[in-house]
Amino acid sequence: MEKSSRVYGIRAVMEAIKANEPVDKVFIQRGLKGTLSRELETILRKNGIKATYVPVEKLNNLTKNNHQGVVAQISPVSFYELEDLVEQVNNGQTKPLFLLLDQLSDVRNFGAIIRTAECTGVHGIIIQKKGAAPVTADTIKTSAGAVFRVPLVKVDHIKDAVFYLQASGVTVVAANEKTDKEIYNVDLSGPTAIVMGSEDRGISPSTLKAVDEIAKIPLLGEIGSLNVSVACAVFLYEAVRQRQ
Incomplete structure (x- = not known):
């Protein structure tokens, strides 16, 4: 099943991971701070999802929406158990x-x-x-x-x-x-x-x-x-x- 390729926003990305969406990689803005960003990093580590720290310009190129410093790449295919x-x-x-x-x-x-x-x-x-x-x-x-x-x-x-x-x-x-x-x-x-x-x-x-x-x-x-x-x-x- 084909899926949307990206999710943006800290809470949206965390919810996607919790919902077992096939998140392949997460781009995080360099220097991003705050309780939510630390919570996201903890969730990423627990789930073995790779995080790449990038300048804000990279995130702006990935999406024109309000990304809040975080964009997730979602696999276009579903995975089996x-x-x-x-x-x-x-x-x-x-x-x-x-x-x-x-x-x-x-x-x-x-x-x-x-x-x-x-x-x-x-x-x-x-x-x-x-x-x-x-x-x-x-x-x-x-x-x-x-x-x-x-x-x-x-x-x-x-x-x-x-x-x-x-x-x-x-x-x-x-x-x-x-x-x-x-x-x-x-x-x-x-x-x-x-x-x-x-x-x-x-x-x-x-x-x-x-x-x-x-x-x-x-x-x-x-x-x-x-x-x-x-x-x-x-x-x-x-x-x-x-x-x-």
């Missing part, structure tokens, strides 16, 4: 295929991954509330509109999603170069979730410890890694190959 999506997929006719993105931060990589996920029949993409790339106009464009076709889930911690999927009968496979096992020697034909890491840090150590399998893509050149969206495509299409 993990439990609801897993139950829905498990009740379907096809074997589940999920994708977990561990704090992927580049919006264009995110869009490219969503596009590939839609083309490979992924049932849902799970991201972390804090530190994950937001759904922006660039994400939508790069995904070629696939962002409106693939269910998205936000969780507090990727590791917790791993445990929940495992308890639901899903094998979790992490993409990581620090292993001897290649992707072609891992069974992706059953209920599977693939974990991809962030562009700079990869998959967090705690998540790597929790997964069932770790697999790598063979690299025959001198460069030591692939772009994350390309690596994700390799993993997903290997899953497609095994399932056909």
Whole structure:
């Protein structure tokens, strides 16, 4: 479901967060003071929502209305609850295929991954509330509109999603170069979730410890890694190959 892209005003932004609206980022005027602004900052921290402090001119460009020093960016898509999506997929006719993105931060990589996920029949993409790339106009464009076709889930911690999927009968496979096992020697034909890491840090150590399998893509050149969206495509299409 498409939503309004921005909310402005301190109280309006706080109410949007309390109402579980998909707030991706909040812009706050530099030097803003007062009880309400401190209350807003507390709510942002509790909900893991990123705040960016900007000059007032930036806020004036975002909206011509009385913003009171605060403008929130709302995701244009609605997010699923993990439990609801897993139950829905498990009740379907096809074997589940999920994708977990561990704090992927580049919006264009995110869009490219969503596009590939839609083309490979992924049932849902799970991201972390804090530190994950937001759904922006660039994400939508790069995904070629696939962002409106693939269910998205936000969780507090990727590791917790791993445990929940495992308890639901899903094998979790992490993409990581620090292993001897290649992707072609891992069974992706059953209920599977693939974990991809962030562009700079990869998959967090705690998540790597929790997964069932770790697999790598063979690299025959001198460069030591692939772009994350390309690596994700390799993993997903290997899953497609095994399932056909």
